[in-house]
Amino acid sequence: MTDRSLRFKSNSLLPRINIGINDVSLRIDGTNGEVHYRVLYPTWAGYGIFLGMVIGIFFILGEFIFPADWYLPEPIKNYIFYPFVGFWCLIWPWILIPMHKEPARNLLIKIMDEANQAKER
Known part of the structure; x- marks a missing residue:
């Protein structure tokens, strides 16, 4: 984890299976401020x-x-x-497994949107 990146993992089996987002890496692009992410779900x-x-x-x-x-x-x-x-x-x-990519992406976007809204309050 740096000031431009963040990585988090699910720490128990039930969220890994139910939600399917096991390992997430977020990185902010320094030039245009875009957020790039990588989601892995091996579990x-x-x-x-x-x-x-x-x-x-x-x-x-x-x-x-x-x-x-x-x-x-x-x-x-x-x-x-x-x-x-x-x-x-x-x-x-x-x-x-490939069909899960889009729902996992949408869930990650929802989580990031909720985190941004909570920060604004």
Whole structure:
């Protein structure tokens, strides 16, 4: 932290997962006064990937414990169930990570606006 920059981190697991802003660096440009920021959310991303894998394991275990042979014949299950589990549990978390950038950006802007308004009072 300097007089032109600020860095803060979330210090507990719940805000890291719920809010998703884990590590923020702010820097004021000396020439025009613009605020540049960098937001990292490795805990949030890791939680999403971990949760997807846990859900996938439960789906597959559920299929072996309670087989749905009466509902889906084996060839259809191979073409529908396993790709479904693969997409939602392995690919979808990786899609969510870039989708989280805009809400994280908007939340950071909201936090900075509230801090500026509190300073003006």
